[in-house]
Amino acid sequence: MLAEKLIDQLGIDYYTGVPDSQLRGLCDALMNRWGIDPKHHLIAANEGNAVAMAAGYHLATGKTAAVYMQNSGEGNAVNPLASLTHGRVYGIPMVLIVGWRGEPGVHDEPQHVHQGAVTLQLLELMDIPSFILSPDTSEDELADAVAAFQPLLREGRVVALVVRKGALTCGEKVKYVHEAALTREEAIAQLLARTGDDPIVSTTGKASRELFELREARGENHSRDFLTVGSMGHASSIALAIAAHRPGRRVWCVDGDGAALMHLGAMATIGSVKPANLIHLVLNNAAHETVGGMPTVAGTADLPAVAAACGYPLVLRAWDAPSLDAALARAREAGCLTLVEVAVRLGSRADLGRPTTTPKENKQAFMARLAED
């Protein structure tokens, strides 16, 4: 079904959420209709923030907002759904639109399998009635579901549309653009020329996939790299604790701007600890490139300034190959907690693969290698 039709049927004019590849059609339709507009459509840093914005919209207007998310974001949303919007608290209505990755019976990556298996149960546990939108759901069936939601929304309930793979399409695809000299993969390739045997913790999405493939291309194994395939936004916290407990090792974190923003508080924790052996790279394409390229607010937020304000003793910016090389060399020599922001452009190889080792194999090899020191 065309995402535009869904928007029309819902009759909602305030959307917020975190993009998802399975909701690409919806995200594009929202961008075509409203762009980024505080009155109609905002991309949130995380799904909990989106639920809170939808609550604020209701408080201000008495109307119902929609929150879109990949099912991975259910966890981020659970807290405000239980303690803010639930009928035992304020009873604030909203419609969740949840991309169903890892649906049982549909092949998907390991980080989606458990989340996919518990997606409907989690909604049920949260007292959220749901309707599953499939590729063959007709407009009449959707209209019936939307009509059935209305009395629940009037009671202040949250309801959900769970979107199967291929269920939403977009009439007019948006071409997202963010220009810079380097691609993310080129930046990671340049990093690998400097890291030697140092452990690397990489973020969710294509950055980890590119790191994996670059190791293969270099004929190296994967034991230096911890690929944070799920739990977006947490790579830097994982790296922080590794750095603190392996002080003899220089630890690199390869982060994304969307991920860094999703749990920005981690920067304050890292800045308070100041592990001298941690170098935090943020590959900033001002977008959620992995899921389609929808913008983040990293185009306007100054992440190096945030890191400096959080207590990072050294922050560096790189925008092309020579400045990145200089920043990496300086970060290595400095011997103090450093943030390196690298401006990268949107885009990735069409033939980019996925890790061929399992997360457990990755963990075991990474731990064994760290234990050698």
Ligand SMILES: Cc1ncc(C[n+]2csc(CCOP(=O)(O)OP(=O)(O)O)c2C)c(N)n1
């Ligand atoms: C909690 C959660 N919400 C949403 C997603 C879906 N998701 C995977 S990667 C990604 C984009 C990450 O953006 P960024 O960190 O800027 O890296 P980029 O893809 O641009 O390299 C999103 C939204 C997710 N995995 N987890």
